[in-house]
Amino acid sequence: xxxxxxxxxxxxxxxxxxxxxxxxxxxxxxxxxxxxxxxxxxxxxxxxxxxxxxxxxxxxxxxxxxxxxxxxxxxxxxxxxxxxxxxxxxxxxxxxxxxxxxxxxxxxxxxxxxxxxxxxxxxxxxxxxxxxxxxxxxxxxxxxxxxxxxxxxxxxxxxxxxxxxxxxxxxxxxxxxxxxxxxxxxxxxxxxxxxxxxxxxxxxxxxxxxxxxxxxxxxxxxxxxxxxxxxxxxxxxxxxxxxxxxxxxxxxxxxxxxxxxxxxxxxxxxxxxxxxxxxxxxxxxxxxxxxxxxxxxxxxxxxxxxxxxxxxxxxxxxxxxxxxxxxxxxxxxxxxxxxxxxxxxxxxxxxxxxxxxxxxxxxxxxxxxxxxxxxxxxxxxxxxxxxxxxxxxxxxxxx
Numbered sequence: 001x002x003x004x005x006x007x008x009x010x011x012x013x014x015x016x017x018x019x020x021x022x023x024x025x026x027x028x029x030x031x032x033x034x035x036x037x038x039x040x041x042x043x044x045x046x047x048x049x050x051x052x053x054x055x056x057x058x059x060x061x062x063x064x065x066x067x068x069x070x071x072x073x074x075x076x077x078x079x080x081x082x083x084x085x086x087x088x089x090x091x092x093x094x095x096x097x098x099x100x101x102x103x104x105x106x107x108x109x110x111x112x113x114x115x116x117x118x119x120x121x122x123x124x125x126x127x128x129x130x131x132x133x134x135x136x137x138x139x140x141x142x143x144x145x146x147x148x149x150x151x152x153x154x155x156x157x158x159x160x161x162x163x164x165x166x167x168x169x170x171x172x173x174x175x176x177x178x179x180x181x182x183x184x185x186x187x188x189x190x191x192x193x194x195x196x197x198x199x200x201x202x203x204x205x206x207x208x209x210x211x212x213x214x215x216x217x218x219x220x221x222x223x224x225x226x227x228x229x230x231x232x233x234x235x236x237x238x239x240x241x242x243x244x245x246x247x248x249x250x251x252x253x254x255x256x257x258x259x260x261x262x263x264x265x266x267x268x269x270x271x272x273x274x275x276x277x278x279x280x281x282x283x284x285x286x287x288x289x290x291x292x293x294x295x296x297x298x299x300x301x302x303x304x305x306x307x308x309x310x311x312x313x314x315x316x317x318x319x320x321x322x323x324x325x326x327x328x329x330x331x332x333x334x335x336x337x338x339x340x341x342x343x344x345x346x347x348x349x350x351x352x353x354x355x356x357x358x359x360x361x362x363x364x365x366x367x368x369x370x371x372x373x374x375x376x377x378x379x380x381x382x383x384x385x386x387x388x389x390x391x392x393x394x395x396x397x398x399x
Contacts, residue, residue: 004034005120007379008100010113012093015102019075021143022053027075027109031137034116035060038123040135045155047147055147058137059156062119066131067397069390070166071115072149072351074141077104078368085370098376105374107367111169112137114362114379118386130394134163141347149347153354163355165321165393168348171364172340177378178333178385181325182359184315184341185349186234186265187272190242190307193218193283195300199256206295211258212246213292214300219244219260221286222279227266233315234267234341237275261307265344272310280304311345318356320396325360328388332381360385 004010013034019025032042040060048054058075080090080103088094088101095101104110112135119133136156140148173179195215200208219241227237241262248255266275287300316322322339330336337360351357362382366372 003037003120003124004116005124007110007114007117007383008376010034010116011100011105011110011374011379014075014109014113015093015100015104016091017075018091019077019104019139020079021076021141022055022139023076024056024139028056028058028137028139031058031060031075031112031116031135035135038062038120045152047151047155049146052144052146055138055140055143057139057148057152059134059152060137061132061134061161062129063132064129066129066394067164068132068134068162069393070134070136070163070351070355071169072136072166072347072357073108073112073169074138074148074347075104075109075112076139076142077107077109078142081370087371090372095376099373100376100379101371101373103372105366105372106171106362106364107372108170108361110374110379111171111361111382114382115169115386117383118390121383121387122390126391129390131397133390134161138347145347149350153350157354164397165318166348166351166355166357167325167389168346168351168357168359169361170346170359171362171367172343172359173361173363175363175365177363177381178329178335178337179363180340181322181329181337182341182343182346182348183322183339184233185311185313185343185345186237186267186341187270187275187313188263188265188311188345189272189275190261190263191279192259192261192305192307194257194259194303194305196302197254197256197258200254202252202254205254208254209296210254211256214287214302215244215258215260216292217286217289217300218283218302221282222262227264227275227278228269231267231269234313237264237266237270239264266313268313268315270313272312276306311349314349314352315341316352316356316358321356321358321393324393324396325358325389328385328392329360331388332385
């Protein structure tokens with residue numbers, strides 16, 4: 001029986017599964033074939049919710065006496081885009097000039113392939129684990145993230161599962177392997193503002209109330225002044241207006257409504273509740289201003305709707321976890337990675353409610369791009385880092 005000790009072979013098998021969200025595509029079955037020979041039990045619960053596709057998820061565990069380490073990730077991938085633009089087929093796992101091409105190569109089937117190879121090598125050399133290892137894998141990270149990690153964590157916890165630490169194998173390194181470990185993330189909130197005006201002729205503005213003018217006032221208040229200058233652990237909070245839409249095809253008609261959407265990434269100066277209160281306060285004050293609405297006596301008539309659920313800011317302070325991973329990186333590549341909270345969100349935002357969590361994976365330069373690819377040498381190096389981390393983390397827990 002051939003064990004999955006080769007990360008490149010593992011990754012090729014996973015890339016050849018066309019698991020574009022929400023399709024399983026054979027990826028979870030491939031994982032099961034890899035892990036069962038290593039002594040893992042496997043469960044594949046399916047979760048549902050109104051208005052969203054059913055998602056099959058994956059939980060595998062090899063049990064032992066000692067602490068419990070969770071590796072978390074996802075096998076779903078984003079669409080390939082224009083397939084004709086790829087120099088190698090996106091689901092063929094072809095190798096050229098020392099790189100493997102394919103959708104999911106770095107985000108994040110590569111990380112999963114390396115972790116499985118690391119576990120297989122550890123078991124081959126040590127014969128066992130000084131504790132338990134589980135893999136919590138979803139098929140819904142690139143989608144709405146409703147029927148994936150959150151429900152999988154709840155399901156596992158309800159069964160009595162408890163974890164001492166987690167590593168998420170997302171591509172955290174910006175330029176080279178070993179650049180960065182993510183030890184936290186800023187929070188994220190999205191909202192939309194609809195301004196109600198009064199439609200009229202563009203030549204007779206006094207008879208109308210142009211909602212675009214009101215929207216300009218509100219948007220300006222969201223952008224200035226800055227929310228903060230950053231903190232010791234986090235970069236400054238930033239709000240980005242992502243869309244402004246009037247839906248008016250006529251050039252001589254003042255529209256009745258105008259809408260803007262925005263996203264704000266906030267640091268630990270704020271909570272989701274306090275940043276929402278700040279935005280409400282800014283909009284209420286701005287609605288009374290006349291800067292762009294000369295002659296109007298009433299405030300801007302607006303509605304604010306918060307979209308989706310907020311992602312909360314978090315920072316991991318588990319020294320054992322961080323030092324074991326940072327030390328493993330240094331032992332393999334000769335330098336310590338930066339500890340960062342930069343970037344967007346990941347499923348770590350859900351895991352942090354159950355155990356300390358960090359993120360470390362491949363270089364993310366080509367993720368979501370045409371010709372997504374990874375160097376075979378990087379797969380081997382990441383496998384060695386994971387293997388060293390598994391050994392060191394369990395040794396620290398046993399000491």
